[in-house]
Amino acid sequence: MTTIEFRKDLFADERVDDLKQIGKPTVRQDILGHVTGRSPYYDDHLFDGLLHMRCVRSPHHHARIRSIDTSAAERMPGVRRIVMPSDVPHNINTLLSLINFGRDDEPLLSHTKVSYRGEPVCAVIADTERQARAAIAAVRVDWEVLPHVLDVEEALEPDAPVVNEEYPNNTFDYHERYDHQKLRFGDIGAGFAQADRVIEGRYQMSPIEQAPLETCGAIAAPETNDRFVCYTSTQALFFSLGTTAKLLDIASSRLHFVGGTVGGGFGGKVDSIVEPMATLGAVLTGRPVKFMWDRPEEMQVGAPRGGERWYIKDGVMNDGRIVARSFTGFFDCGAYTRLSSYAIIKATGHLPGPYTIPNVASNVYCVYTNRTPATAMRGFGITGVDFAIESHMDKVAEAVGMDPVELRILNAYRDGDMKAHRRLAKNTALIECCQVAADKAGWRIGPQFAAASSLSDGGGDRALIGETVTDQEGRIGERRQRRIPFAPSERGTGRIAAGTAGEAVSAARPQRDDMQPEPERIGHKVSAADPERPAQPAAPPAPAAPPPQAPQPAQATPPPVYEPQAPAEPPAPQSPPPAQPEPYRPSEPFQRGVKRPGASRFISGTRRR
Amino acid sequence: MLSVETFETIEEAAGAVGERSRFMAGGTLLMVAVNYGNQGFDRIVRTSDRRLGEISNAGDRVHIGAGVTMAKVAASRDLAFLAPAARSVGGPAIRNRATVGGNLFAPHPYGDFATALLALDATVHWADGREEPIETVLQNRGQSIGLAAAVSVPRPQADEFRFLKVARVKPKGASVMALAAWLPKSAGRLENTRIAFGAMGATAARVKACEAALNGTNLDERGIEPALQAATEGLSPQDDALASGWYRREVAPIHLKRLLIPERRL
Ligand SMILES: Cc1cc2nc3c(=O)[nH]c(=O)nc-3n(C[C@H](O)[C@H](O)[C@H](O)COP(=O)(O)OP(=O)(O)OC[C@H]3O[C@@H](n4cnc5c(N)ncnc54)[C@H](O)[C@@H]3O)c2cc1C
Numbered sequence A: 001m002t003t004i005e006f007r008k009d010l011f012a013d014e015r016v017d018d019l020k021q022i023g024k025p026t027v028r029q030d031i032l033g034h035v036t037g038r039s040p041y042y043d044d045h046l047f048d049g050l051l052h053m054r055c056v057r058s059p060h061h062h063a064r065i066r067s068i069d070t071s072a073a074e075r076m077p078g079v080r081r082i083v084m085p086s087d088v089p090h091n092i093n094t095l096l097s098l099i100n101f102g103r104d105d106e107p108l109l110s111h112t113k114v115s116y117r118g119e120p121v122c123a124v125i126a127d128t129e130r131q132a133r134a135a136i137a138a139v140r141v142d143w144e145v146l147p148h149v150l151d152v153e154e155a156l157e158p159d160a161p162v163v164n165e166e167y168p169n170n171t172f173d174y175h176e177r178y179d180h181q182k183l184r185f186g187d188i189g190a191g192f193a194q195a196d197r198v199i200e201g202r203y204q205m206s207p208i209e210q211a212p213l214e215t216c217g218a219i220a221a222p223e224t225n226d227r228f229v230c231y232t233s234t235q236a237l238f239f240s241l242g243t244t245a246k247l248l249d250i251a252s253s254r255l256h257f258v259g260g261t262v263g264g265g266f267g268g269k270v271d272s273i274v275e276p277m278a279t280l281g282a283v284l285t286g287r288p289v290k291f292m293w294d295r296p297e298e299m300q301v302g303a304p305r306g307g308e309r310w311y312i313k314d315g316v317m318n319d320g321r322i323v324a325r326s327f328t329g330f331f332d333c334g335a336y337t338r339l340s341s342y343a344i345i346k347a348t349g350h351l352p353g354p355y356t357i358p359n360v361a362s363n364v365y366c367v368y369t370n371r372t373p374a375t376a377m378r379g380f381g382i383t384g385v386d387f388a389i390e391s392h393m394d395k396v397a398e399a400v401g402m403d404p405v406e407l408r409i410l411n412a413y414r415d416g417d418m419k420a421h422r423r424l425a426k427n428t429a430l431i432e433c434c435q436v437a438a439d440k441a442g443w444r445i446g447p448q449f450a451a452a453s454s455l456s457d458g459g460g461d462r463a464l465i466g467e468t469v470t471d472q473e474g475r476i477g478e479r480r481q482r483r484i485p486f487a488p489s490e491r492g493t494g495r496i497a498a499g500t501a502g503e504a505v506s507a508a509r510p511q512r513d514d515m516q517p518e519p520e521r522i523g524h525k526v527s528a529a530d531p532e533r534p535a536q537p538a539a540p541p542a543p544a545a546p547p548p549q550a551p552q553p554a555q556a557t558p559p560p561v562y563e564p565q566a567p568a569e570p571p572a573p574q575s576p577p578p579a580q581p582e583p584y585r586p587s588e589p590f591q592r593g594v595k596r597p598g599a600s601r602f603i604s605g606t607r608r609r
Numbered sequence B: 001m002l003s004v005e006t007f008e009t010i011e012e013a014a015g016a017v018g019e020r021s022r023f024m025a026g027g028t029l030l031m032v033a034v035n036y037g038n039q040g041f042d043r044i045v046r047t048s049d050r051r052l053g054e055i056s057n058a059g060d061r062v063h064i065g066a067g068v069t070m071a072k073v074a075a076s077r078d079l080a081f082l083a084p085a086a087r088s089v090g091g092p093a094i095r096n097r098a099t100v101g102g103n104l105f106a107p108h109p110y111g112d113f114a115t116a117l118l119a120l121d122a123t124v125h126w127a128d129g130r131e132e133p134i135e136t137v138l139q140n141r142g143q144s145i146g147l148a149a150a151v152s153v154p155r156p157q158a159d160e161f162r163f164l165k166v167a168r169v170k171p172k173g174a175s176v177m178a179l180a181a182w183l184p185k186s187a188g189r190l191e192n193t194r195i196a197f198g199a200m201g202a203t204a205a206r207v208k209a210c211e212a213a214l215n216g217t218n219l220d221e222r223g224i225e226p227a228l229q230a231a232t233e234g235l236s237p238q239d240d241a242l243a244s245g246w247y248r249r250e251v252a253p254i255h256l257k258r259l260l261i262p263e264r265r266l
Helices: A008-014 A029-034 A095-099 A129-138 A189-194 A237-247 A276-283 A295-300 A340-348 A382-399 A406-412 A430-441 B011-014 B030-035 B070-075 B080-087 B092-097 B100-104 B112-119 B133-137 B210-216 B221-229 B243-260
Strands: A045-047 A051-057 A063-069 A079-083 A120-126 A139-147 A181-186 A197-205 A217-222 A228-232 A253-258 A287-293 A310-315 A322-334 A359-368 A468-470 A494-498 A603-606 B003-007 B022-023 B043-049 B055-058 B061-065 B123-126 B130-132 B149-155 B161-167 B176-181 B194-198
Touching: A008 A139, A029 A139, A045 A217, A051 A129, A051 A276, A063 A120, A063 A340, A095 A237, A120 A129, A120 A276, A120 A494, A129 A228, A139 B061, A139 B243, A181 A340, A181 A468, A189 A310, A197 A382, A228 A237, A228 A276, A287 B080, A322 A340, A322 A382, A322 B194, A340 A359, A340 A382, A382 A406, A382 B161, B003 B011, B003 B210, B011 B043, B043 B210, B070 B080, B070 B092, B070 B100, B080 B112, B080 B161, B092 B194, B100 B112, B100 B133, B100 B149, B112 B133, B112 B176, B112 B194, B123 B133, B130 B133, B161 B243, B194 B210, B210 B221, B221 B243
Parallel strands: A051 A287, A228 A253, A322 A359, B003 B043, B022 B043
Antiparallel strands: A045 A603, A051 A120, A063 A139, A079 A120, A181 A359, A197 A310, A217 A228, A217 A287, A310 A322, A468 A494, B055 B061, B061 B149, B123 B130, B123 B149, B161 B176, B176 B194
16 A cells, blocks of 8 residues: 655644644445445436337547438337437537527437437437347438548648538637637747747547446436426536437426546546436326447447647747747537537636746637547646646656756746636746655656745735737638638737736626535635625735636626727638527526435336345 | 246256347356346356266276356366366356356357367367367367367376466466467377367467477477467457457467477576
């Protein structure tokens, strides 16, 4: 067994050290159930007359559906119901609509075309899983195969096939203006001009399936009081409930969702597809219905961590200081948005990594391709670009002939430094991590690097925000007309005065006062910009404020937009984004105080009790 | 619907196996097919015949019932020479169910035990009484409908038989390749050598060019060199999630050398 060494000495004055758990043996709260095989998973709930649902899926990356013939399947033994796209009451959604981000772009069952291999077009509900499989095999779909695109950069060619009709330029629309998320801090053009050398690299990460032992699934059944109960493997119970309410156009008060033990999630059980499917089955048949992916489905249609491609360009001085860094990032979000658009916001907030670099710019694209939609996985939005950044740091170290650990310490951010998203860095610890890691590995670093500290030499000049150069390249739709560079412009057309900080946006107030966190009970220092307290002068912005270019909540005032002084106007975008559709409203108003739900009359027990 | 039928004797079971039915031995592969909704069959045939689970000596050969499990082989004193091959199959739970007969029909990359049997020139005893060399059984796999009742193998001298499994995940991973060699000697030189590779093609297969190159030589670095050159002649290894065919071909001679001249490990 390895022993963990805690270096609590390093930041002793930053944290109230009254934590009692870490470093001591402790029994995980769910471990007894796991090792004795008694943890109840959703599939351990037994229902009388359980029906089984399976999907007919596309064998093509991209195809139009000419027709679907289910007549043979309907006559197969045990078949109770064929579920067509028209059976889905509100057959269009985007996962993040629950937080008002992005436009509805994905049907639960596709009716006109499919955009990735494995996309479902209809489903069969039968008495046994075997019968459902046999009936699925008997459904005839007349496909018109369309050209497809599987590579992020090819998808941005002017003549690339349109993957997702809601975003016809194959990119998510950021801030109703650009086909990518921009970050501009300082002047990379000037930084590269000043640098002794410019070092470029290209990094790429393939999609990764979370590969849970328990595949995604749910069982839904009618309950008393005209409600439906749904036992699910979800990682995001209320997300799944809200999504189901929307897709099925049903008041959320009529849904009783039961989660619990998740048989491995890692981000792959957020997408809320199995719950609306199973609940729809229960609504249509009045019987308990199970919808569970088998292993091939989990691998083929279960949303993975998306593939990413990054280009990094650094302007570096001969002594190893990085004076400018430019990123061009592509997230392969697959055929539908799911969570990738938001992962990019997080990735952008992280740039340029844990380093203080005076000039930073990035363009990050959320690209639609004919691949399985991507979703969350551990280190959401950050893992891919961190791989790119750290690989590039090694490349830079080699190019300038420096020790890679020393290069990192030299460029590391320190407390009080300004980050590229215009927030002051605090609780930084890269230097200490490098020092401890080098020490443990027996890796020698020079005395000045061994003596460096995150707590000293930060701030001052390093807290200043330089004059920032802006541009208007990459308007929505522009790329459909002509090829334009993907990388951030090095000759911007606009200027933002030095010292311009982002506008603080206070976090939404909690619904009830007793939900306000009490700083004394959190164990670490919290920002003084809490709306409850008087703001101290020069306090950093409130913690929940998004970076300047992050999406704004619907009601908030739009962020200040910096227009260039007098550049020629770029050509009007070819396809302006369609007006935001009416926000979703359930058919029946949400009711509080419904009677306590009665147990489903179908449930007959739980396995392994 | 899927039905399960159990028969008292192997002969009756053999008679019941036909189209759209499968014989079930340990079920380690068959039950996966059932659980994953394989629509290729709707009858499962079993037998409770005890003869299937017996190990017996007959002269210089050992008879192993087709229903003998890997765990039982590994524990059998008469089959000590086959214990390394049996222990290389799956983990303990799999070995408690996986049978010798099932291993003959396990698709790529499985069939580690069959690789050992092939190097030992085993004979397959069919339920209808026919006997057939394992080599043609493997070659004609897929067409031959019939139930194997037992296999019989000669008992090799100590150190004449060697087995090596190459896997990425230890100790339970599936084979990148399996190697088995029967190396009888006469007057200090190799004679009637048999070399078999598993997971280097659709089924376990011998490499006759390699065997020929070994016959008449000593087991030393120079002596085996021509055999290493010919290590993969006639094999057509496939690409799969574990390794590419190219990689398998590249590393096969290295593993063969390790099998023939075991390195001394500190
Ligand atoms: C997790 C896991 C790990 C595994 N690891 C390995 C491994 O490391 N090495 C390896 O070689 N294999 C491995 N296997 C595959 C398999 O377990 C073994 O090959 C095993 O020997 C198959 O035997 P069985 O009795 O379980 O076959 P079954 O599943 O019962 O049958 C398999 C097939 O053989 C046919 N069959 C069975 N017996 C006979 C007979 N007597 N006559 C005619 N046909 C017959 C069946 O009809 C069926 O088509 C693994 C399997 C799993 C699930």
